[in-house]
Amino acid sequence: MTAEAQPKNKTTAGSYFVSNYPPFSVWTSDKAPEAHAAIQRLPHPETPLGVYLHIPFCRKRCHFCYFKVYTDKNSSEIRRYLDGLTREFDMYADSPIIGGRKPKYIYFGGGTPSFLSPHQLTGLVETMHKKLPWDEAEEITFECEPGTLTEAKLSAIREIGVTRLSLGIENFNDEILELNNRAHRSKEIQRAYDFARSIEFPQINIDLIAGMVGETDENWSRCVEQAVAMEPDSITIYQMEVPFNTTIYREMMKEKGTEIAPVAEWDVKRRWVDEAFRALEERGYTITSAYTAVKNPDSTRFVYRDRLWAGADMLGLGVASFGHLNGVHVQNQKDMGPYLEKVEAGEFPIYRAHTLSGEERLIREFALQHKLGRVNRRYFQDKFDVDVYERFAGAMRSLQDEGALSADDEWITLSRAGLLRVDECLQRYFLPEHQAIRYT
Numbered sequence: 001m002t003a004e005a006q007p008k009n010k011t012t013a014g015s016y017f018v019s020n021y022p023p024f025s026v027w028t029s030d031k032a033p034e035a036h037a038a039i040q041r042l043p044h045p046e047t048p049l050g051v052y053l054h055i056p057f058c059r060k061r062c063h064f065c066y067f068k069v070y071t072d073k074n075s076s077e078i079r080r081y082l083d084g085l086t087r088e089f090d091m092y093a094d095s096p097i098i099g100g101r102k103p104k105y106i107y108f109g110g111g112t113p114s115f116l117s118p119h120q121l122t123g124l125v126e127t128m129h130k131k132l133p134w135d136e137a138e139e140i141t142f143e144c145e146p147g148t149l150t151e152a153k154l155s156a157i158r159e160i161g162v163t164r165l166s167l168g169i170e171n172f173n174d175e176i177l178e179l180n181n182r183a184h185r186s187k188e189i190q191r192a193y194d195f196a197r198s199i200e201f202p203q204i205n206i207d208l209i210a211g212m213v214g215e216t217d218e219n220w221s222r223c224v225e226q227a228v229a230m231e232p233d234s235i236t237i238y239q240m241e242v243p244f245n246t247t248i249y250r251e252m253m254k255e256k257g258t259e260i261a262p263v264a265e266w267d268v269k270r271r272w273v274d275e276a277f278r279a280l281e282e283r284g285y286t287i288t289s290a291y292t293a294v295k296n297p298d299s300t301r302f303v304y305r306d307r308l309w310a311g312a313d314m315l316g317l318g319v320a321s322f323g324h325l326n327g328v329h330v331q332n333q334k335d336m337g338p339y340l341e342k343v344e345a346g347e348f349p350i351y352r353a354h355t356l357s358g359e360e361r362l363i364r365e366f367a368l369q370h371k372l373g374r375v376n377r378r379y380f381q382d383k384f385d386v387d388v389y390e391r392f393a394g395a396m397r398s399l400q401d402e403g404a405l406s407a408d409d410e411w412i413t414l415s416r417a418g419l420l421r422v423d424e425c426l427q428r429y430f431l432p433e434h435q436a437i438r439y440t
Ligand SMILES: C[S@@+](CC[C@H](N)C(=O)[O-])C[C@H]1O[C@@H](n2cnc3c(N)ncnc32)[C@H](O)[C@@H]1O
Pocket: 058, 064, 065, 066, 067, 109, 110, 111, 112, 143, 144, 145, 146, 167, 168, 169, 170, 207, 208, 209, 238, 239, 240, 241, 242, 243
């Protein structure tokens, strides 16, 4: 068959990556009271607590980006936002949901947390610490855009206790970085990386994207070589998707009215990730998820991901942030104005929510854990009193028939081909009403 006869293989507009379940499109504002009620309930004492802080500022908006970001805020607006974040954190710290727990993991995400100045950063963390100390945190992750990193800033990031530094490198080719409207250039990468190494962050991760606009076989091979030569503790590789709220999508609509994105086809992107994984394995790395290769899997963990995929609680602080509280999914107000209005009035800035049924909790963990390449049958028996092999027999059989996974008495194991298209496979485990609906 020709490529034209396989539209499924084309990269079309829409979300591909399954980051949560049920899909965001079924979370609704009329359920916001359920989130407010969840905050007023005591937690299950064994459930770990985490904190996600959304820093929605960037130097430029990348053409492929679908996150909530602002590129036009001045320092007083940033100060006001950081005050809002600490007020929101204070409100949580005073609520029953905390139940005497301290955060086990912290995630500074964005946007670009490294957009903040050393002064803003240390001020934010000191204020939050006073209210609810992070001294039991097993991991503090901090996302960075390489061009924002000076030595003073990296030192400040290290001093606030960050254990996992994550650099959004995406690509090493300046023309491709430019074409995709990235703010950084290749020479800034090595400078930031070398200094970060010299001050001994426990873990440095680098992000790459397979399939940026302008990507070619040749360039991708060079990118992989350069990434491998840096010897980071972990490498995360995303396959480029083109959600509706991206500049690429807007341009597609304006220029041609087409649904086909100017990005490589899915089988090409999968081949690129496969090539990268093979090169990394040759250098001794281990593939620990559909997106991640790790140098020392015994010592390099990713607590945020693993806790979240095992049903932990997470306070999602900041504009448009996602959280999970006592079995309820929560998203904050999606725009800066309404977000600040709420927190400054002393109210939780909740925009929409969804209370998970027992069935949905099971599906969420079962589906998301597939991304780790292995799923343990006994875990679900012990936690949910369900034999997942029986409950998901039909979907598992179809995935086995396609060679995406195999199963023995205790473990489901994804094949490399299955892992590379795991987000597409997971839909089959969803409840019928959540299949083939818009994800976001
Ligand atoms: C919030 S950003 C990381 C920090 C910082 N903002 C940066 O970009 O350097 C999270 C990561 O999501 C990935 N990402 C963003 N948009 C994407 C898309 N449309 N498809 C695939 N990955 C994407 C990029 O690898 C990016 O590093």
